[in-house]
Amino acid sequence: MNEYIGFNRPYLTGKEYGYIENAVESLHLSGNGSFTKKCQTYFEERYGFSRCLLTSSCTDALEMAAILCNVGPGDEVIMPSYTFVSTANAFVLRGAKIVFCDSRTDHPGMDEDQLEALITPCTKVIVPVHYAGVACDMDKIMALAEKHGVFVVEDAAQAIDSFYTDGRGVQRPLGSIGHLAAFSFHETKNIISGEGGMLVINHPEFEKRAEVIWEKGTNRSAFFRGEVDKYGWMDMGSSFLPSEMVAAFLWAQLESLDDIQSRRKAIWTAYYDALSLHPVLKNYLPQRPEWTTNNAHMFYLVLSSLEQRSDLIAFLKTKNIQAVFHYQSLHASPFHLQREEPVSLPNCERYSDCLVRLPFFYTMDQGRVIEALNQWKG
């Protein structure tokens, strides 16, 4: 039997252990030390983000965003139903009502044209999710947000190093456009630290408060910069910052960002080129709007039915290859249905039933996966 090819295998650049050792030897083990600052500065300089704060997860960054936007009971937050539970939980924890938007027909991202009809006087935040690193139409979303006076929090968990070309032809990094943005460095993402994430603050008025919420509701960061002579309890907050060992791991990955991205793009292109010649699968290739780049976060196909998808997954399993489906629609989840009336979001339901993701990681033997796919007759 051929060696097992799983859906994901974390990639190590080789520098991780050395930097973790440095962090340990420095005896600054808690957060907000030199590796944390190096990573934050890297993102600020490379992508022009106004301010970055590393967090223990993207989930944490989303929870910080919900606190910063002062989301509370009676507020509504609009997001796609085709997303990870953390996008919704962050706002549910603050007592908000979640209003789900359907996906686009050509892509799982939210259908920007259905957005305005969902906005009410209670809407506080819109959360576009850049699924597979594919940009939502941020011009349209930001214009609606401005018109209705709501915040935009980009769920950029999968969107590192991806860009949106705006109406004036300017390429803008995802995560730099909304008032706030959240990234993930979970081991399934392009750049990893085990668990890990980052909050990006683009709206300067949020900067000071973000740092306080990050440090358990205290002005400890300002104290260590010498700006105040003692630190105290200033606001609500939690322990959202990662330890220096985690930041050291992340730093090793960031040093190889260009290499990791070029390898992932080569894998993506090889899948696309090979499957463009496949008699069945050529009909189910991913599509993306013209305004987005491709950061090669994943390679998915949208098949014609649940049965066909199950057949492909089962076939690949006989070849010792793991392909996986993705989100179950949140609007149809047991938790949401306990709280809200049922709605029908047909595009989202189609992605829940028909989308399948192929194995995708730096060190993979892609030839074997393509060979297996070529043996599948659909």
Ligand SMILES: *Cc1c(COP(=O)(O)O)cnc(C)c1O
């Ligand atoms: C991975 C992911 C998250 C959660 O990231 P964590 O770092 O695991 O908390 C949130 N939203 C989306 C769209 C994701 O893909």
